[in-house]
Amino acid sequence: xxxxxxxxxxxxxxxxxxxxxxxxxxxxxxxxxxxxxxxxxxxxxxxxxxxxxxxxxxxxxxxxxxxxxxxxxxxxxxxxxxxxxxxxxxxxxxxxxxxxxxxxxxxxxxxxxxxxxxxxxxxxxxxxxxxxxxxxxxxxxxxxxxxxxxxxxxxxxxxxxxxxxxxxxxxxxxxxxxxxxxxxxxxxxxxxxxxxxxxxxxxxxxxxxxxxxxxxxxxxxxxxxxxxxxxxxxxxxxxxxxxxxxxxxxxxxxxxxxxxxxxxxxxxxxxxxxxxxxxxxxxxxxxxxxxxxxxxxxxxxxxxxxxxxxxxxxxxxxxxxxxxxxxxxxxxxxxxxxx
Amino acid sequence: xxxxxxxxxxxxxxxxxxxxxxxxxxxxxxxxxxxxxxxxxxxxxxxxxxxxxxxxxxxxxxxxxxxxxxxxxxxxxxxxxxxxxxxxxxxxxxxxxxxxxxxxxxxxxxxxxxxxxxxxxxxxxxxxxxxxxxxxxxxxxxxxxxxxxxxxxxxxxxxxxxxxxxxxxxxxxxxxxxxxxxxxxxxxxxxxxxxxxxxxxxxxxxxxxxxxxxxxxxxxxxxxxxxxxxxxxxxxxxxxxxxxxxxxxxxxxxxxxxxxxxxxxxxxxxxxxxxxxxxxxxxxxxxxxxxxxxxxxxxxxxxxxxxxxxxxxxxxxxxxxxxxxxxxxxxxxxxxxxx
DNA sequence: TTGTACGCGTTATCAT
DNA sequence: ATGATAACGCGTACAA
Numbered sequence: 001x002x003x004x005x006x007x008x009x010x011x012x013x014x015x016x017x018x019x020x021x022x023x024x025x026x027x028x029x030x031x032x033x034x035x036x037x038x039x040x041x042x043x044x045x046x047x048x049x050x051x052x053x054x055x056x057x058x059x060x061x062x063x064x065x066x067x068x069x070x071x072x073x074x075x076x077x078x079x080x081x082x083x084x085x086x087x088x089x090x091x092x093x094x095x096x097x098x099x100x101x102x103x104x105x106x107x108x109x110x111x112x113x114x115x116x117x118x119x120x121x122x123x124x125x126x127x128x129x130x131x132x133x134x135x136x137x138x139x140x141x142x143x144x145x146x147x148x149x150x151x152x153x154x155x156x157x158x159x160x161x162x163x164x165x166x167x168x169x170x171x172x173x174x175x176x177x178x179x180x181x182x183x184x185x186x187x188x189x190x191x192x193x194x195x196x197x198x199x200x201x202x203x204x205x206x207x208x209x210x211x212x213x214x215x216x217x218x219x220x221x222x223x224x225x226x227x228x229x230x231x232x233x234x235x236x237x238x239x240x241x242x243x244x245x246x247x248x249x250x251x252x253x254x255x256x257x258x259x260x261x262x263x264x265x266x267x268x269x270x271x272x273x274x275x276x277x278x279x280x281x282x283x284x285x286x287x288x289x290x291x292x293x294x295x296x297x298x299x300x301x302x303x304x305x306x307x308x309x310x311x312x313x314x315x316x317x318x319x320x321x322x323x324x325x326x327x328x329x330x331x332x333x334x335x336x337x338x339x
Numbered sequence: 340x341x342x343x344x345x346x347x348x349x350x351x352x353x354x355x356x357x358x359x360x361x362x363x364x365x366x367x368x369x370x371x372x373x374x375x376x377x378x379x380x381x382x383x384x385x386x387x388x389x390x391x392x393x394x395x396x397x398x399x400x401x402x403x404x405x406x407x408x409x410x411x412x413x414x415x416x417x418x419x420x421x422x423x424x425x426x427x428x429x430x431x432x433x434x435x436x437x438x439x440x441x442x443x444x445x446x447x448x449x450x451x452x453x454x455x456x457x458x459x460x461x462x463x464x465x466x467x468x469x470x471x472x473x474x475x476x477x478x479x480x481x482x483x484x485x486x487x488x489x490x491x492x493x494x495x496x497x498x499x500x501x502x503x504x505x506x507x508x509x510x511x512x513x514x515x516x517x518x519x520x521x522x523x524x525x526x527x528x529x530x531x532x533x534x535x536x537x538x539x540x541x542x543x544x545x546x547x548x549x550x551x552x553x554x555x556x557x558x559x560x561x562x563x564x565x566x567x568x569x570x571x572x573x574x575x576x577x578x579x580x581x582x583x584x585x586x587x588x589x590x591x592x593x594x595x596x597x598x599x600x601x602x603x604x605x606x607x608x609x610x611x612x613x614x615x616x617x618x619x620x621x622x623x624x625x626x627x628x629x630x631x632x633x634x635x636x637x638x639x640x641x642x643x644x645x646x647x648x649x650x651x652x653x654x655x656x657x658x659x660x661x662x663x664x665x666x667x668x669x670x671x672x673x674x675x676x677x678x
Numbered sequence: 679t680t681g682t683a684c685g686c687g688t689t690a691t692c693a694t
Numbered sequence: 695a696t697g698a699t700a701a702c703g704c705g706t707a708c709a710a
Contacts (some may be wrong), residue, residue, distance in 0.1 A: 058704080
């Protein structure tokens, strides 16, 4: 048990606590020989400054939070959250911050825990369902945060992907390939992601000669089951192509279609959304809208750190671009030849 | 900006710091009316005790770490880690601990960060590849920890699943169904999980009338690619059934088999390992060995907390049981009828 | 350049 | 039952 502290190191080096402290914090005003001597002792003893004391004194814990307000059950079955977490963790490593992970459970009052005095310097929060509005507590806790996804109250810094554009890209691609009856299986209509992708679908259909047919829109919830059922229904209905709200749902939809005797993409074209492995890996390779989720998490941390550096930094709202990744499930090979 | 502290609360209540502190920590020696009065003020002001100060004084941060020493790239593509994390997070919520997540990157010295003085009360660490042995630093940092998976040095508390038994269950099930040429695509041979499942496979084959044929063992690495290639090879070779080292690999193997013109399970039976969604969801439903990964993470935290309560608690080594979950890919329907 | 002394907010020990 | 007071380990203004 080391139980070392500044005093002991100071005694060993024959200097005062302050000097050791200065060495630790790279203060300029330390003579080179003293600095050397102290550093050697620090190395030899394996001394580490006590973080609690440091936090207390400096009012900086160097811990930042990642708050995932989804329900536990569905949280990690979609690769989105793991990848996001990875991005955040990567940034924390980079900037030498400790990452505290808060996953909202049914009972736990995450807000309470996140806003504890002296625990976090700030946090990144994934905006969840629309109805679970950000508690005012979060805001007037006065601890800085950045929202991932669009927040449901204005005046916050946030980072989001352009879901509308992504959907437009997907649908327009299907249109260009000559599909005429293009359906959409939506994501969760309680999320901005789900809603915005639907907006994009509607927009792309309306702006085309095909026009919008509300009957071709089936509501899903980002889960396998909903997509499976929707696809079954669409198989009976007979459509040319489906733009599905997420890759995970797309895979499930494809399964339903195949079981209904349809070939993808020969009989029906599919485009998903996310481009996160491993959902795209199976056959047929999924055409999908790529969101840079990892970079996203990374960037969110950087935005937060900026905010921490400069208290008066303006509110930033960053929309990250998306792009269509064309693989097999949209039938581009079969159709491009035909065109 | 609250910037409240004990003194201010004390003044407002007309008592001393000590009394407020006692109220906060549920000390018995406080009269009921004073307690009431102080609690009301605490509620009204929204006062929260400063955690840094608390940690400094009490030598307890109430933060516990989860250390995932895998490389970033592969980390979250397997559902194992997300689910494990979920279990750990759940336990932390339950016991009112803050969870700090450490994901080892290429450059970052996680050991250094994890063992910082005053940061963590203890941590749970996932044992990674065998060669990256636990640094001695971890051990003589003197901060308590529990290992998930078998540690490569003795004398540590750990929790593990019975990988050998799981493999035996799987292979024996295939044997009972009448398969004769039963192959194995292994997991990563640098992990205990991969090695132990191979041990179980060997054991089950040797103990049966079928005997062990080393040519039926193909090495994988828990990744899609390796399983795909191995399955292609086995398709040519012509085998009856394959016990695959993980569900994720099993899915990939099935894809290779189907593309080679084989039907699963009519032509070839498959059993995987893990039973974590969504790998099992697709068609055919995967027969697999269930590991209670979430409970696992939860339990690991409980073991750690025990250790924290009682410094002199004995080292515990807990082996969690596994069970076979029979679905479609093993061909039980086709074969049971035949038997 | 170095040392002294104070305060960060809390808990714990000792009186009263 | 309550209050004064001393730590916990560190950073820093100020003095030397």
